[in-house]
Amino acid sequence: MILRTALAFCLALALSGPALAATESQPSIEVWKSPTCGCCGKWVEHLEANGFTVTAKNTSSAMLDRIKRQAGITEKLASCHTGLIDGYAIEGHVPAEDIKRLLKEHPDAVGLTVPNMPIGSPGMEQPGGETEPYDVLLVKKDGSLEVFARH
Structure with a gap:
């Protein structure tokens, strides 16, 4: 009986290993947002x-502006x-x-930005399915921009 229990434990541990590894490999992102913004919650x-x-971290607009600037996001690129x-x-x-x-890649x-809040982008979906084209911009460390993706 002890051997059977030990084997069952080892089998359970072996089978859970890949699941634990998959959980650990999920990308983790910290999101700073206003506590009252519904579209931010939908993007999350x-x-x-x-x-x-x-x-998700709710914060004041002054703190959010500070976080953006520290991260290299200018007012022109902000959302x-x-x-x-x-x-x-x-x-x-x-x-x-x-x-x-x-x-x-x-x-x-610095990262990616979708300035403003384009209709149909994630978190900005409309009940009627309306969309508008938008670009995801790559913000380079020298401040220049490059189109990373078009939607």
Whole structure:
């Protein structure tokens, strides 16, 4: 009986190993946002639905502005929330697929931004399905911009 219990324990441990590893490999992002912004909460839900572990931090607009500037996001590139992940700033309604690509390619950059709040971007979906085209911009360390993705 003891041998059977020990074998069952070892089997359970062996089978849970890959699941634990998958959990640990999920990208983790810290999101700074206003406590009253509904679209920020929807963007957090979008990230979670796409495999990100999100720590959402509600803050004042003054603190949020400070976080943006410290991360290298200028007023011209700003939106309503800022994510921080693996040394990158993610500003605004950036799709999860673009963040995953950024992490995979790992360019020498400040991060990604979707300035303003384009209709149809993650968190800005409309009941009627309306969308508008928008670009995800790569913010380089020298302050220059490059189109990273078009949606």
